[in-house]
Amino acid sequence: MKRHEFRKDSIRSIIENPFYAGMIARYPRPKFDTEDNIEHPENIPSPNVDGKRREILALHPGQHEALITVAQWQAVNDLRHQKNNTPIATDNGKRIYMLSGIGRCWECYQASGHEYSLRGSTGGKGTAYYRCAYQHDSASKRTSSRKPRPTGLNLVPAEIDLALAKRHASLRADRLESQVNQLVSRLVIPQEWREAIMAYYLSDDGMGEFEREGYNLRQSLKRHRDLYLQGHISKRDYEQQARFITQRLDALKPSASPEAREILPLLDSFASTWRQLNNGEKRAMLGTLFAGLYFDRDGELRHILAHEPFGELLGLS
Numbered sequence: 069m070k071r072h073e074f075r076k077d078s079i080r081s082i083i084e085n086p087f088y089a090g091m092i093a094r095y096p097r098p099k100f101d102t103e104d105n106i107e108h109p110e111n112i113p114s115p116n117v118d119g120k121r122r123e124i125l126a127l128h129p130g131q132h133e134a135l136i137t138v139a140q141w142q143a144v145n146d147l148r149h150q151k152n153n154t155p156i157a158t159d160n161g162k163r164i165y166m167l168s169g170i171g172r173c174w175e176c177y178q179a180s181g182h183e184y185s186l187r188g189s190t191g192g193k194g195t196a197y198y199r200c201a202y203q204h205d206s207a208s209k210r211t212s213s214r215k216p217r218p219t220g221l222n223l224v225p226a227e228i229d230l231a232l233a234k235r236h237a238s239l240r241a242d243r244l245e246s247q248v249n250q251l252v253s254r255l256v257i258p259q260e261w262r263e264a265i266m267a268y269y270l271s272d273d274g275m276g277e278f279e280r281e282g283y284n285l286r287q288s289l290k291r292h293r294d295l296y297l298q299g300h301i302s303k304r305d306y307e308q309q310a311r312f313i314t315q316r317l318d319a320l321k322p323s324a325s326p327e328a329r330e331i332l333p334l335l336d337s338f339a340s341t342w343r344q345l346n347n348g349e350k351r352a353m354l355g356t357l358f359a360g361l362y363f364d365r366d367g368e369l370r371h372i373l374a375h376e377p378f379g380e381l382l383g384l385s
């Protein structure tokens with residue numbers, strides 16, 4: 069592949085780039101190699117990046133004028149994801165399993181109450197599967213000693229375990245993951261979270277910065293109220309001051325910033341935001357939303373353990 073050839077991928081990188089929507093994205097950077105010969109840069113090999121090169125690590129409002137709105141950028145990328153024939157020529161990373169750490173085996177949980185996690189693996193034909201850790205472990209034990217035997221005082225024969233091991237199958241990753249995608253797409257971000265989310269968009273410090281700035285104003289508001297209550301200023305003066313301070317407090321809110329308001333379309337549709345995440349990001353978010361997702365031998369999602377308030381937001385509790 070020639071380096072500067074114009075291909076399908078070239079279009080994708082333009083469409084995907086949030087720069088045109090007025091934002092600056094932070095991508096993974098190649099590691100600087102101290103072995104590189106700075107005197108002869110032509111000898112420095114192309115640096116490699118850990119993980120996905122196009123993975124957006126953070127988005128911030130840029131100083132430049134946007135050609136398109138964030139909503140347009142969002143809509144175009146939604147469309148692109150729906151087409152589902154993303155060229156993957158430049159993706160060389162291993163598949164990341166979004167359910168690892170969260171996916172659990174319903175068969176084992178029902179039979180013994182024990183938690184066995186589902187592990188992702190890729191089959192011979194490149195199809196991605198999840199398999200129960202218990203099934204995997206018992207399969208490896210069986211090869212060493214085929215005969216079921218009672219152990220110690222616990223006379224429960226190992227046959228029962230073998231029967232349980234048989235009640236397992238390799239579960240197709242796409243089937244499991246599409247159920248989770250559907251489930252999470254139901255999530256609606258509450259209105260009252262929006263100020264805090266916009267604050268994090270504007271600053272890594274989140275609401276902290278806005279609260280510090282608002283502190284003096286709120287102190288001043290309190291002082292005026294005390295003065296009024298003690299009869300030192302008139303009701304009219306107090307109300308005038310209160311209105312003035314409240315206006316300034318409102319202007320300090322993250323939502324007063326036009327840059328922050330640009331991300332509101334992303335919050336309005338969590339479903340489309342979810343679609344834009346890669347598997348690693350999805351996995352991280354699933355850890356926030358759920359304690360466990362249990363799948364049976366047919367790959368059916370049977371039981372959901374959600375962290376609150378997400379269970380409520382998803383209509384589960």
Ligand SMILES: [Zn+2]
Nearest residue numbers: 173176200202
């Ligand atoms: Zn199991």
